[in-house]
Amino acid sequence: MVWLVQLVAIIVMAGLAPLFMGIAQTVKARLQGRRGPSIFQGYWVLAKNWKKETTAPEFSSWVFLVQPSISLAAILLVVAMIPWAGMVAPNWPHNLLTIFFLLALERFWVGLAGLDSAGTFGGLGASRVATLGAGIEPAMFAAFGVLWALTGGTQIQSIAEKVSLLLWGLAVVSYGLVLVAELGRLPIDNVDTHLELTMIHEATVLEYDGRLLAEAQWGMALKLTAMIGLGWVWLSPAVPSLWMNLLLRVLEVAATSVGIGWIESRFTKLRYFQLPTYLAMASGIGLLAFYLMASGGLN
Amino acid sequence: MMGTELNKRWILTNSQQRDNGSQLLALTAFQDERIVAHWLLPDGQCRENAIAVTAGAFPSLTPVLPQVSWDEREIHDLFGYIPNGHPDLRPLVRTPRWPDAFYPLRSKFEQPIPWLDVEPDNGDQRVTGEGVTIMKVGPTHAGVIESGHFVFSIMGENILHLDLHLFQNHRGVEGHLEGRRLAEVAPLVSRICGADTVSHQVNWASAVEKLAGHTIDQPLAWRRVALLESERILSHLNDLAQIPAGVGFHVAHQQALAMKEKWQRGMHSLFGHRLLFDTVGPGTAAFFDPDALGRLIHDVRRDWQSWRALVLGHHGFQDRMLGVGIVRQADAARLGAQGVVARASGLSFDARSVMPLYQEWKVKPAGEVSGDVAARFKVRLEEVETSWRLLQDVIFEVAKMPLPSFWQPPEDLAGDAVAYTESPHGLNAHVVSLKNGQVVRYHVRSGTFRNWPLLTKAVTGNAVGDFPLINKSFELCYSCSDR
Numbered sequence: 001m002v003w004l005v006q007l008v009a010i011i012v013m014a015g016l017a018p019l020f021m022g023i024a025q026t027v028k029a030r031l032q033g034r035r036g037p038s039i040f041q042g043y044w045v046l047a048k049n050w051k052k053e054t055t056a057p058e059f060s061s062w063v064f065l066v067q068p069s070i071s072l073a074a075i076l077l078v079v080a081m082i083p084w085a086g087m088v089a090p091n092w093p094h095n096l097l098t099i100f101f102l103l104a105l106e107r108f109w110v111g112l113a114g115l116d117s118a119g120t121f122g123g124l125g126a127s128r129v130a131t132l133g134a135g136i137e138p139a140m141f142a143a144f145g146v147l148w149a150l151t152g153g154t155q156i157q158s159i160a161e162k163v164s165l166l167l168w169g170l171a172v173v174s175y176g177l178v179l180v181a182e183l184g185r186l187p188i189d190n191v192d193t194h195l196e197l198t199m200i201h202e203a204t205v206l207e208y209d210g211r212l213l214a215e216a217q218w219g220m221a222l223k224l225t226a227m228i229g230l231g232w233v234w235l236s237p238a239v240p241s242l243w244m245n246l247l248l249r250v251l252e253v254a255a256t257s258v259g260i261g262w263i264e265s266r267f268t269k270l271r272y273f274q275l276p277t278y279l280a281m282a283s284g285i286g287l288l289a290f291y292l293m294a295s296g297g298l299n
Numbered sequence: 300m301m302g303t304e305l306n307k308r309w310i311l312t313n314s315q316q317r318d319n320g321s322q323l324l325a326l327t328a329f330q331d332e333r334i335v336a337h338w339l340l341p342d343g344q345c346r347e348n349a350i351a352v353t354a355g356a357f358p359s360l361t362p363v364l365p366q367v368s369w370d371e372r373e374i375h376d377l378f379g380y381i382p383n384g385h386p387d388l389r390p391l392v393r394t395p396r397w398p399d400a401f402y403p404l405r406s407k408f409e410q411p412i413p414w415l416d417v418e419p420d421n422g423d424q425r426v427t428g429e430g431v432t433i434m435k436v437g438p439t440h441a442g443v444i445e446s447g448h449f450v451f452s453i454m455g456e457n458i459l460h461l462d463l464h465l466f467q468n469h470r471g472v473e474g475h476l477e478g479r480r481l482a483e484v485a486p487l488v489s490r491i492c493g494a495d496t497v498s499h500q501v502n503w504a505s506a507v508e509k510l511a512g513h514t515i516d517q518p519l520a521w522r523r524v525a526l527l528e529s530e531r532i533l534s535h536l537n538d539l540a541q542i543p544a545g546v547g548f549h550v551a552h553q554q555a556l557a558m559k560e561k562w563q564r565g566m567h568s569l570f571g572h573r574l575l576f577d578t579v580g581p582g583t584a585a586f587f588d589p590d591a592l593g594r595l596i597h598d599v600r601r602d603w604q605s606w607r608a609l610v611l612g613h614h615g616f617q618d619r620m621l622g623v624g625i626v627r628q629a630d631a632a633r634l635g636a637q638g639v640v641a642r643a644s645g646l647s648f649d650a651r652s653v654m655p656l657y658q659e660w661k662v663k664p665a666g667e668v669s670g671d672v673a674a675r676f677k678v679r680l681e682e683v684e685t686s687w688r689l690l691q692d693v694i695f696e697v698a699k700m701p702l703p704s705f706w707q708p709p710e711d712l713a714g715d716a717v718a719y720t721e722s723p724h725g726l727n728a729h730v731v732s733l734k735n736g737q738v739v740r741y742h743v744r745s746g747t748f749r750n751w752p753l754l755t756k757a758v759t760g761n762a763v764g765d766f767p768l769i770n771k772s773f774e775l776c777y778s779c780s781d782r
Contacts (some may be wrong), residue, residue, distance in 0.1 A: 028549065031550060032549050032550050032552075032553035032554070033550075033553055033554060033557060034553060120432065120433075120434040120435070121434075123432070124434070124763065127455075186547050187547075187615065190547035192547075192549065193547060194440075194441040194442040195441075195442075195544075195545065195767040196436065196441055197436070197763050197764060197766050197767055198545075198547075198764045198767055264549075265549065265550050267547075267615055268543070268546040268547055268548040268613070268615040268616045268619055269546050269547035269619075270615070271618075271619060271762065271764070271765070272456060272762055272764040272765075273456070273762060
């Protein structure tokens with residue numbers, strides 16, 4: 001039964017990913033006083049790009065061509081590993097470090113392909129992705145590590161009462177800060193800009209079109225779903241029914257997408273040279289939580 | 300011997316003119332081999348100095364008056380007159396596709412000139428050395444932006460140098476105007492650019508009126524003031540909308556665009572054109588209903604108040620603008636900064652304070668001293684406020700006045716005249732030369748033309764990621780410069 005729910009969950013989440021993206025975009029449009037495109041626009045864009053011809057820059061190599069598939073596969077594996085129903089299926093791989101390295105793998109290939117196309121913007125984007133990665137990874141390690149340790153990788157249920165509110169608060173805040181940075185959302189990066197010189201993640205996919213672009217776009221939507229879903233898997237109180245759990249996850253991710261749209265409407269992008277401060281803060285809070293936990297936060 | 304004396308006097312007179320606080324209106328070349336510098340004295344009078352081109356050359360003013368560097372390069376490209384002593388005579392307008400000895404404005408070409416089949420790239424100025432990357436942007440951009448080619452020399456995330464290659468869409472407006480009859484000029488002048496069009500139209504109208512010795516009556520003059528100020532609001536609303544977009548502040552961007560759209564629709568119903576094309580001509584100005592304009596102002600101003608509170612109270616937005624893209628006052632003065640750029644860097648010149656049209660209205664120039672993006676933003680905010688008030692005063696008076704009397708210029712008008720206005724992007728001057736009611740020479744010097752070189756000063760030393768923000772705080776018109 002857990003197996004079945006997990007398989008259904010993977011399909012549902014992979015299928016709904018563009019919708020979650022659409023929710024965030026629609027919220028942003030409304031807060032800007034625009035009607036905005038349909039909430040399902042993500043699907044039309046994917047379908048359109050999937051059908052289009054794919055071209056590659058003149059001096060690019062196989063790295064450029066395989067990157068979207070590798071990144072997409074890495075994120076799909078993360079989605080597959082998340083215990084969406086609150087329980088790990090028997091013999092199902094479930095390992096924090098694997099999730100962590102899959103995310104790092106995606107970042108590595110995105111950076112590599114950005115350099116491979118030999119365009120200035122790709123190179124600039126790759127350099128920025130790598131620089132930010134160096135700051136995101138410790139913060140992510142601390143935040144994920146604490147939440148994983150507190151929950152045993154699934155849900156908070158039994159140990160919830162034993163942990164101080166402060167510890168929880170610190171862990172959740174650092175997770176939220178990491179989430180925004182890893183997804184490249186405001187105030188870190190702007191997914192809705194045409195200004196090449198300001199782009200971080202977008203600059204690395206500027207040269208893509210056709211099916212490869214569709215893969216990259218779906219990968220971005222999946223990453224949003226996975227990163228938010230992971231947090232909720234850890235934070236949601238347990239519900240007896242597995243299916244109810246899955247339904248709750250869908251609602252939670254949708255609600256968080258609304259929140260992301262709201263946050264993106266409140267903030268401007270930070271100066272690039274201020275990003276290390278932001279990431280240091282995320283890491284600091286995460287490490288503090290780690291220290292609290294290690295030194296008896298669990299009583 | 301005589302020639303050297305004249306050359307020295309040319310340089311001396313012009314640099315003295317600058318030193319006594321005059322504004323250079325234009326440096327104009329003519330087909331009959333002379334160069335004329337028009338100056339606007341602090342009291343509003345115009346003065347001209349001229350020098351003959353001898354053996355295809357004239358002494359360059361650039362070493363003592365760096366602001367004319369582009370003017371002289373343009374003259375070199377379009378007329379082939381050589382400014383002797385110019386430190387950087389690379390092509391500005393010229394493309395390698397033009398055949399040798401083809402100078403578009405030097406003589407009239409009946410046949411289209413066959414272009415050479417070569418790459419259109421002009422040599423660029425770049426920094427060389429270990430770790431320096433050359434980043435070329437444009438002329439085709441990712442958004443709906445005009446065509447400009449930018450060559451950045453960057454090191455890591457820092458801009459070391461920026462070389463501008465504009466004039467990608469040179470239309471040859473000045474050449475097109477030559478030989479036109481009076482009636483054919485206004486529509487073309489109207490379309491020199493979409494941001495400062497009223498200013499261009501008023502320049503043409505007042506040049507003709509000056510040559511004919513005609514003084515326009517007050518009702519007409521004040522309608523022109525209303526049009527000029529309406530254009531300023533339209534242009535500033537647009538420029539203010541673009542600045543938040545540079546830092547991902549979409550809410551402020553979209554709300555300002557909505558405000559601008561409302562104003563623009565108002566312009567269409569009041570004056571008959573969304574961009575205010577064809578609203579002013581010699582002896583005329585568009586008729587409009589003062590009460591309707593008053594209602595429009597009231598309506599848009601309500602949105603304006605809440606938008607103003609939003610942007611002024613947003614810490615993240617203010618933080619992004621502070622200390623970024625600084626134009627030092629010395630550079631602004633040296634390179635002849637105009638309009639908002641000058642007034643944000645401590646130079647408090649606004650041509651409205653000396654323009655005859657604005658005699659009755661005391662316009663106090665806006666002033667900031669920090670020269671950064673925040674200063675240019677604030678100057679625009681202040682100028683929009685000033686324009687609202689000015690407009691309301693004007694329509695109050697216009698409503699009480701009789702209808703203006705219209706006038707037709709004589710068919711055989713002749714002579715040389717210079718006219719200027721304070722456009723939303725700075726001092727805008729036209730030099731007009733007529734003979735038998737036909738244009739012999741028409742030279743346009745817009746405010747943005749002088750501000751472009753200052754953009755390169757403002758971005759040097761800043762982060763690459765801040766360039767769009769700095770660029771938007773200048774919001775320079777390509778069309779006015781490329782012509």
